[in-house]
Amino acid sequence: MKYFGSFMTNLPAVLTLAAAFVSCGPPARDQIVVGSKNFTEQLVLGEIMAQQIESKTHLQVERRFFLAGTYICQQAILAGRIDLYPEYTGTGVTAILKEKPEGGAQAVFNRMKTEYARRFNLTVGPSFGFNNSFAIEIRGEDARRLGLKTISQAAAYTPKWRPGFGYEFMERPDGYKGLVATYGLRFAEAPRIMDLGLLARALTSKQIDLAAGNTTDGLIQQFDLFVLADDRHYFPPYEAVPVIRDEIIAHHPEVKAALDQLAGKISDEEMRQLNYSVEGQHRDVTVVVRNFLQKKGL
Numbered sequence: 605m606k607y608f609g610s611f612m613t614n615l616p617a618v619l620t621l622a623a624a625f626v627s628c629g630p631p632a633r634d635q636i637v638v639g640s641k642n643f644t645e646q647l648v649l650g651e652i653m654a655q656q657i658e659s660k661t662h663l664q665v666e667r668r669f670f671l672a673g674t675y676i677c678q679q680a681i682l683a684g685r686i687d688l689y690p691e692y693t694g695t696g697v698t699a700i701l702k703e704k705p706e707g708g709a710q711a712v713f714n715r716m717k718t719e720y721a722r723r724f725n726l727t728v729g730p731s732f733g734f735n736n737s738f739a740i741e742i743r744g745e746d747a748r749r750l751g752l753k754t755i756s757q758a759a760a761y762t763p764k765w766r767p768g769f770g771y772e773f774m775e776r777p778d779g780y781k782g783l784v785a786t787y788g789l790r791f792a793e794a795p796r797i798m799d800l801g802l803l804a805r806a807l808t809s810k811q812i813d814l815a816a817g818n819t820t821d822g823l824i825q826q827f828d829l830f831v832l833a834d835d836r837h838y839f840p841p842y843e844a845v846p847v848i849r850d851e852i853i854a855h856h857p858e859v860k861a862a863l864d865q866l867a868g869k870i871s872d873e874e875m876r877q878l879n880y881s882v883e884g885q886h887r888d889v890t891v892v893v894r895n896f897l898q899k900k901g902l
Contacts, residue, residue: 635664636852636859639677639686642670643800644883645736645820645875649690651893652732652870653846653863656902660862673772674699681849682724688848688859692736694840696720696728696847698778705778705840709735712841720847727853729846729860730867734875737842738773739819739831740783743807747830754835755787758814762789768796768803768812778840779816786838801883804829820872822880844870869900 636657640650647669654665668686671677678700680686696716697705701723705712717728740755752758773779774797783789796812803815804823817824819831846863853860870878874896881892 635666636688636856637666637668637686639671639680639689640669641674641677641689642672643818644822644879645818646690647889648875648878648882648893649732649844651889652866652897653688653690655890655893655897656862656866657859659897659902660865661856661858663856663859674776681726681847684849684851687852688846688863690732690844691728691847692842692844693728693731694737694778694842695776696845698840699772699776702777709841709843713843713845716845721850725850727848727850727860729848729863731843731845732866732870732875733844733868734820734870734872735841735843736818736820736872736875737834737839738778739817739821739824740834741804741807741815741817741824741829741831742813743810744828744830746813747832752830752832754833755783755789755838756835758832759787759789762791762814764792765813766793766796766811767791768798768806768815770800770803770816771797773816778838783816783838786836820875820879822876822878822882822884824876826880826884844875865902869902 638650638654640646650667650669654667657663658665671680674695677689681689693709693712693716694705697703697712701716701719703715713731720726720728742752742758746752750761769780774795780795798806800817803817804821804827806812807815807829808827824831848860848863878892878896881887882889
């Protein structure tokens with residue numbers, strides 16, 4: 605699922621990125637361009653998709669990673685600047701389709717798949733196998749001291765807490781406004797908006813007291829963070845899926861065939877470990893992914 609820095613503070617950088625991005629020409633017909641959003645898990649998934657295509661086809665792959673957030677990636681694929689990227693079902697339905705997800709994981713997947721095909725000529729491939737939901741996190745020491753397990757229980761303490769969120773979480777329909785309304789949350793001050801990669805460290809250093817991260821974040825265990833249970837089921841399913849331009853599938857059906865082999869191959873725990881290897885242990889993502897695909901027999 606997933607989100608990205610103080611937008612207003614970084615507005616010049618964002619505009620520069622957008623300008624550079626727009627200047628990138630469309631990919632060549634015999635070259636596949638894989639994109640991703642700008643956080644660790646997306647980097648890992650983008651590299652998995654790229655290496656899988658390279659190993660199963662004769663096509664060249666260009667990597668255009670760290671393309672800011674959901675909306676930039678969506679515009680990139682619609683403009684033909686990238687050919688595919690990893691997305692999350694709950695994100696697709698809420699942020700792109702502007703709908704309220706209904707039903708379980710399969711219903712949300714089916715809705716995204718149907719509407720992406722109808723509206724955008726995009727194919728949503730089968731799930732990689734894991735669900736990366738938003739994770740409302742606090743320090744483990746606070747959870748143990750106060751006996752907290754759920755977001756509802758934490759609501760009694762949030763008036764004294766300082767929250768921190770990514771920019772996209774503040775703007776999305778499945779983000780901040782709905783969360784505070786659902787749980788009746790109040791905070792000691794306005795949320796601090798920061799890059800996702802800084803949230804865990806900000807919690808640990810006590811700059812903030814509550815954050816919205818991701819359930820597959822590899823730093824949760826390393827920094828002794830605690831994920832509060834979404835006991836009112838506010839967040840929808842966020843299964844990770846590949847999104848591919850139909851034009852690419854028409855010209856290169858082998859691309860979809862290669863990506864279909866990744867269906868169900870990554871568990872929640874495996875994704876968490878992959879993220880930790882890259883972000884926590886600072887290992888080369890290309891090596892981490894290569895080892896993972898070899899382990900899976902891919």
